[in-house]
Amino acid sequence: MKEIILGKSVKGKEIKGYYFGDETAFNKTLIVGGIHGVEPQSAKVCELYINDVKDKLFPKDCFLALIPCINPDGIELKTRGNANGVDLNRNFPSSGWRSVPLASNNAYYPGVKPASEPETQIIVNLLNKLNFKKIIAIHTNHTIQFPNPPMVNYDGEQSRELSEKLGVAIGLLSHHDIGYPTPGSLGVWIGNDLKKISVTVELDDTKNSDELYKKHGIMFEVGILG
Ligand SMILES: [Zn+2]
Numbered sequence: 001m002k003e004i005i006l007g008k009s010v011k012g013k014e015i016k017g018y019y020f021g022d023e024t025a026f027n028k029t030l031i032v033g034g035i036h037g038v039e040p041q042s043a044k045v046c047e048l049y050i051n052d053v054k055d056k057l058f059p060k061d062c063f064l065a066l067i068p069c070i071n072p073d074g075i076e077l078k079t080r081g082n083a084n085g086v087d088l089n090r091n092f093p094s095s096g097w098r099s100v101p102l103a104s105n106n107a108y109y110p111g112v113k114p115a116s117e118p119e120t121q122i123i124v125n126l127l128n129k130l131n132f133k134k135i136i137a138i139h140t141n142h143t144i145q146f147p148n149p150p151m152v153n154y155d156g157e158q159s160r161e162l163s164e165k166l167g168v169a170i171g172l173l174s175h176h177d178i179g180y181p182t183p184g185s186l187g188v189w190i191g192n193d194l195k196k197i198s199v200t201v202e203l204d205d206t207k208n209s210d211e212l213y214k215k216h217g218i219m220f221e222v223g224i225l226g
Helices: 040-053 072-077 118-129 157-170 186-193 209-216 218-225
Strands: 002-008 014-021 027-032 062-067 134-140 151-155 197-203
Touching: 002 118, 014 118, 027 118, 027 218, 040 062, 040 134, 040 197, 040 209, 062 118, 062 218, 134 157, 134 186, 134 218, 151 157, 151 186, 157 197, 157 218, 186 197, 197 209
Parallel strands: 027 062, 027 134, 134 197
Antiparallel strands: 002 014, 014 062, 151 197
């Protein structure tokens, strides 16, 4: 395992990535947690996985880049968005990205332009640098405006197989429709625009990270193997 400083948040916090396995492998996976500051368990389950496997043998012919927490400012501030009030999961350069006026009560504010935020840029740059086969985003189903059940959500038909595999492995429903539009989300950008395998795991927000890791921790291995 290699620890890399990928960049810094708006408030200057280091954003770390953890690399496992062979960087030249075809089967490359990017897993991202902590996208929404109000979903701290999504970052903690990633940290629990790192602790669990850091001294173990990594699956052959696979590579994993894991970013446990892409939004450390949001986690500290307990806000969905980053320190600029931007919802990172509406800030990716997908074709459906659209600007909306900044309003103090808009937790889904997408920023002034696509990839305006340093946290978003870290992922965009990593995608440009390493040719990932699949990207898995980990969230909890924390409700602000639009509720959705815990589920495994996917974007693009190419993502269905992995989503179904993950759904079976961790006991959650796999579905392509989360129930509301998500322009500029990481999942939509990866799955619909880049046509790569894109799965978003929405864990049960009412559970703590230990419970979630115990119940669903197998998602990492299943996701890596694909
Ligand atoms: Zn979320």
